[in-house]
Amino acid sequence: MTWTFTRDLTAYLTTAGPAVAAQPVVNTLLLTVADALERRGPGTFGDGSPRFGWWTGPDGSVAGGLVCTPPYPLVLGALPEQAVRELGAALDSEPLLAGLSGFNARRADAELLAAAWGRPAKVEEELRLHRLEELLPPDPAPAGRARPAVEADLPLLLDWLTAYTTELGEPAPPTEAALRDRMGYQGIRLWEDAGVPVSLASFSPVLGGAARVGPVYTPPELRGRGYAAGVTHAATVAAQALGAAEVLLFTDLANPTSNGIYGRLGYRPVEDRVILASAG
DSSP states (O other), rough: OEEEESSHHHHHHTHHHHHTTTTTTTTTTHHHHHHHHHHHTTTTOOOSOOOOEEEETTSSSSEEEEEEESOEEEEOOOOOHHHHHHHHHHHHHHHHHOOEEEEEEEHHHHHHHHHHHOOOEEEEEEEEEEHHHHOOOOOSSSSSSEEEGGGHHHHHHHHHHHHHHHHHHHHHOOOOOHHHHHHHHHHHEEETTTTTTEEEEEEEHHHHHHHEEEEEEOOOOTSSSSSHHHHHHHHHHHHTTTTTSSEEEEEEEOOOOHHHHHHHEEEEEEEEEEEEEEEO
């Protein structure tokens, strides 16, 4: 039983890729992060060098992995408890784990890692992963309609998603390259009311038969009118049309409004995740 750590994306995809892809719902973050790095290069998420790891079980088979793209926290996929405990033991000895800003992991796994980290940690965000059970129309239906975002929308997308990342306290807004990448497969939907954009929803590429909706953003002055429900419904339909058998999304447990919206559209909870950061 052992962890292997590397900066080699190809080695990670070759060795851990099949095990990660075998559980596309709970490993959605690992799949989308690795896919973006493979297609857009190591600087996709920032200037820090990406790091990867995988756990080899007692039978010699790979049971899961992790990805870290500084300045973002280490993302841990679905793993046996023993693998998480061994990862905790490696935090002080493995050079590639030095300087971690925190962890994004299933709740129980995050608690184990926090105990092993050896420094004060704080919960930055509690997330709930949802999967679509049966898509339901927004009720009541909002005014307006959805359309794919196009190149001319890029300034608006950058403004809105910069506001979104600021509101959530995320390290950096999406780049023009990332937005063009999503528009390339029509992965961003805008909701228009009277011909004016009022809300947006994006979704990831279909990987392992699954796509994940997010981010979803409505400017504060336009909230409470059902636009987010309308555009999320449209993005879900678009992801299904591209072949997604599973459509997923994350919600912030501190935001009961968004949790209610997605529940009414037919999304059901799968598991909770916690983002932990150093408190020192």
